[in-house]
Amino acid sequence: MSTLRDRLRAEASIVGEAPLFHPSLAPDDPQELFREWLITALDAGVPEPHAATLSTVDEHGRPDARVLVLKNVTDGGAFEIATGSESAKGAQLHANPNVALTFYWTPLARSVRIRGVATPASAEESAADFRARNPAAKAIALAGRQSAPLTDVAERDRLVAENLAALQADPAQVSPEWTLWRIRPFALEFWQGAPTRNHLRLQYTRTDEGWRRQELWA
Numbered sequence: 001m002s003t004l005r006d007r008l009r010a011e012a013s014i015v016g017e018a019p020l021f022h023p024s025l026a027p028d029d030p031q032e033l034f035r036e037w038l039i040t041a042l043d044a045g046v047p048e049p050h051a052a053t054l055s056t057v058d059e060h061g062r063p064d065a066r067v068l069v070l071k072n073v074t075d076g077g078a079f080e081i082a083t084g085s086e087s088a089k090g091a092q093l094h095a096n097p098n099v100a101l102t103f104y105w106t107p108l109a110r111s112v113r114i115r116g117v118a119t120p121a122s123a124e125e126s127a128a129d130f131r132a133r134n135p136a137a138k139a140i141a142l143a144g145r146q147s148a149p150l151t152d153v154a155e156r157d158r159l160v161a162e163n164l165a166a167l168q169a170d171p172a173q174v175s176p177e178w179t180l181w182r183i184r185p186f187a188l189e190f191w192q193g194a195p196t197r198n199h200l201r202l203q204y205t206r207t208d209e210g211w212r213r214q215e216l217w218a
């Protein structure tokens with residue numbers, strides 16, 4: 001019987017076929033390249049291409065990470081995400097806005113790593129994002145307890161049902177905890193896997209003069 005280790009060893013990584021990418025021809029602005037790669041992932045039918053891992057740090061400086069969805073990329077090149085302020089990540093973002101956001105698009109063999117600083121959007125912008133969510137997600141968020149210990153499932157179900165009914169009566173209702181965040185990047189890396197293992201890595205770093213671009217060893 002094969003062990004888990006054997007099975008993992010036998011599993012292929014960096015599967016699929018990477019689209020054409022010439023780092024030397026990449027645009028000066030990383031936002032342009034990000035949009036291009038995200039649209040390629042959307043067009044290729046990559047499942048949940050907007051899903052990304054958001055890394056934060058807790059009050060002891062220990063990293064924490066979870067998957068969430070990218071809401072938009074602004075014209076100014078900021079990455080928008082949204083979450084409840086009462087959640088673990090919400091508290092971490094308020095205490096320390098330094099974050100990383102990581103995408104992986106398979107089978108395109110592409111990943112994008114973003115490092116930046118998060119700033120909360122205005123209450124109106126957060127409310128607009130909340131209103132665009134589906135009713136079930138809104139009803140849970142309205143309970144305002146994301147990441148709190150779930151000690152009473154029946155109470156949870158009752159609260160969610162109550163919130164769903166309240167939303168039917170007033171669909172414009174918003175959770176004051178729901179916050180849209182904008183991540184202004186200071187560094188991005190575009191990574192594309194190659195069967196030769198000579199993977200392509202293009203890093204952009206923000207400087208006073210604009211974006212500096214450099215390729216990295218795989």
Ligand SMILES: Cc1cc2nc3c(=O)[nH]c(=O)nc-3n(C[C@H](O)[C@H](O)[C@H](O)COP(=O)(O)O)c2cc1C
Pocket residue numbers: 048051064065066067068069082083084087088089090146147
């Ligand atoms: C595909 C996917 C998308 C998700 N999108 C969000 C999201 O947009 N906002 C959010 O708060 N949580 C989202 N979650 C749930 C988070 O991963 C996480 O469980 C939750 O936010 C609590 O994290 P925290 O305890 O670190 O705050 C998503 C999870 C998955 C797997």
